[in-house]
Amino acid sequence: MEQLTAWLTGPESIEFRGGPVPQPGRGELLISVGAAVTCGTDVKVYRRGGHPEMLEVPSPFGHELAGTIVSPGEAVEGWREGERVVISNSASCGSCDFCARGNENLCVDLVYLNGAFSRYLVVPARFVERGVYRLPDHLGFAEAALSEPLACVLRGIDQLAPLSAERGVLYGAGPIGLLFTAVLAERGVEVVVADPNESRLELARSLGACDTLEVERGVSQAERVRARSLGEHGFDFSIDATGVPEGWLDAVGSARPGGRVSLFGGCAPGTRLELDSHRVHYEELTVMGAYHHRPADFSAALELLSSGRLETDLLLSSQRPLEELEDALGDMLARRAVKVVIRPHPDN
Ligand SMILES: [Zn+2]
Ligand SMILES: [Zn+2]
Numbered sequence: 001m002e003q004l005t006a007w008l009t010g011p012e013s014i015e016f017r018g019g020p021v022p023q024p025g026r027g028e029l030l031i032s033v034g035a036a037v038t039c040g041t042d043v044k045v046y047r048r049g050g051h052p053e054m055l056e057v058p059s060p061f062g063h064e065l066a067g068t069i070v071s072p073g074e075a076v077e078g079w080r081e082g083e084r085v086v087i088s089n090s091a092s093c094g095s096c097d098f099c100a101r102g103n104e105n106l107c108v109d110l111v112y113l114n115g116a117f118s119r120y121l122v123v124p125a126r127f128v129e130r131g132v133y134r135l136p137d138h139l140g141f142a143e144a145a146l147s148e149p150l151a152c153v154l155r156g157i158d159q160l161a162p163l164s165a166e167r168g169v170l171y172g173a174g175p176i177g178l179l180f181t182a183v184l185a186e187r188g189v190e191v192v193v194a195d196p197n198e199s200r201l202e203l204a205r206s207l208g209a210c211d212t213l214e215v216e217r218g219v220s221q222a223e224r225v226r227a228r229s230l231g232e233h234g235f236d237f238s239i240d241a242t243g244v245p246e247g248w249l250d251a252v253g254s255a256r257p258g259g260r261v262s263l264f265g266g267c268a269p270g271t272r273l274e275l276d277s278h279r280v281h282y283e284e285l286t287v288m289g290a291y292h293h294r295p296a297d298f299s300a301a302l303e304l305l306s307s308g309r310l311e312t313d314l315l316l317s318s319q320r321p322l323e324e325l326e327d328a329l330g331d332m333l334a335r336r337a338v339k340v341v342i343r344p345h346p347d348n
Contacts, residue, residue, distance in 0.1 A: 004344065006117035006325050008061040011049035014326055015058075024073030027125030029132065031087065034067040034141030036116035036342040037316070038325075039149055040174050043332045044243070044266075052269050054112045062116030062342070063089035066135065066144035070120065076128060086144040087123055088131035088151075088298050089113050105155065105292040116145075117325055119344040130295060136306050142319075142341040143305055143312050146179075150301035150310075151293035153179045157187075158297070159290055160237055160262045164188040167210070169225055169235045169254050172242035172265060173200035175315060175339050180239060180264075182207040182310045192228050192235070194221060194250075197335055206314055218246060222253025234259055241265050245273045252276075257283035264290045315339050321346060 003022060007015045024030040042062060045051045055061070066086040072079050079085075092099050092107035099107050113131070115121050123132060135144050153176060162168060166189055170177055173195035184191045185208020192211040193204035201212035211228060215221040229235045234256030240247040243265030252275060255261050279285060293301075304310060317337035320328045321344075328340035 001119060001345065004119045004322060005060050005115060006062065006322065007058050008046065008049070008055070009058045012046060013049070014046075014061070016323070021070075021120050022122050024071060024076075024122050026074045027076060027128055028073040029076060029079060029123040029128050030070040030073070031065075031067040031085070031121045031123055032070050033065050033116060033118055033121055033344045034084070035065065035145050036062045036118075036344065037064040037142060037145040038062070038328050038332055038337075038340045038342065039064055040176060040243075040332075043329055046329050047333070048268075053110075055114050060115030060118060062118070063112070063114055064145040064148045065116035065121070066141040066147075067121070079128070079132065084135040084137075084141070084144075086133050086135060086147050086302060087113065087121075087127060088133070088293075088295070089116075089148050090292065091124075091126040091129075091131045092295075094130060102294065102296070104294040110292075117322060117342055117344070119322070131298075133298065133302050135302075139306050142316055144302070146305055146312055146315070147298055147301045148293070149176060150179055150183075150305065151297040152176065152290075153183055154297045154300050154304075155293045156180070156239070156262050156264050156290040157183060159288055160239070160260055162187070162189045162237055166190070166236035167192070167230060168237040168239065169194060169229070169251075170239045170241060171195070171215075171247045171250055172240065173197065173204045174241060176264065177239075177241035178203055178207055178315055178338060180241060181209050182312075183304075185209065186309055192225070194225055200335070200338075203314055203338065207311060220246065220250060220253065222250045225250065225254045229254070229256065233257065236260070237262065239264055243267055245271055248273055252279075252285065252287060255285055257285075259283075260286045260288065262288055262290050266291075316341050319343055
């Protein structure tokens with residue numbers, strides 16, 4: 001089998017490049033990709049033709065993957081051919097002030113791995129040291145590849161620290177919003193999910209949302225949404241998983257006095273928004289940004305997936321060969337699919 005890699009070359013432009021199977025260098029691992037999973041970030045990157053932190057075109061593309069070690073490079077210790085693994089899409093430096101404080105997601109030299117949409121991938125040395133995790137036999141590659149988005153969600157939840165007696169609201173039932181829903185429900189926290197798409201709300205209910213609300217896009221929904229909170233005072237916490245400024249403002253507008261707001265969805269670069277300072281001050285709102293994940297979140301995500309406590313099959317809408325990547329992203333854009341599993345090798 002030869003190499004085949006999807007390169008992002010510009011906005012909505014993908015090129016497949018072949019060639020011989022690459023060889024791992026010193027400290028590196030060669031992986032055969034068992035499954036790569038599409039994500040909301042991929043769609044954003046595909047539409048915009050890049051990402052300010054993660055990817056500059058032309059570049060191999062995709063970042064959620066699991067597979068099998070084909071061969072360890074020279075001087076690699078602790079990894080053998082044939083082991084099933086999931087790879088984190090970022091590796092921190094391990095020595096800066098932020099890494100030392102356990103904020104590896106804010107590392108001054110965070111390096112990203114792109115190229116999940118490929119038959120084979122060479123994992124760089126820094127990732128081999130800090131970003132490769134062994135899979136239990138019973139966990140499939142596609143489910144394991146969810147470790148990355150789930151790790152981001154666990155980071156967000158950790159920061160938000162919801163209590164089991166609380167009720168929150170979540171805007172945006174995309175892949176991330178649905179993962180949030182599943183984890184919160186699993187922890188016994190009530191979450192109301194707001195999204196314009198009824199089929200997504202149905203999924204949210206299946207994953208444990210206590211209530212759902214079909215909202216309109218482009219106009220403020222905060223008042224309508226607040227009406228669903230206890231005493232209509234607003235929610236104990238609110239989460240934006242839309243990544244658009246209206247979603248951020250609705251999340252702020254839905255929190256109760258003393259409430260916490262997680263602005264999880266990343267807006268386009270240069271986005272600014274106006275906050276009601278009166279509310280933030282006199283109602284003691286805590287507004288927090290959330291970005292990416294730390295190694296501890298990644299391990300916790302893999303453990304949660306291995307436990308089988310989340311119904312992740314509801315999120316994996318379909319499977320396609322690598323050559324149909326653009327159709328898969330099209331399905332994501334049209335919201336026909338939550339996540340698509342890409343199988344780069346025709347025989348697995
Ligand atoms: Zn992702
Ligand atoms: Zn660092």
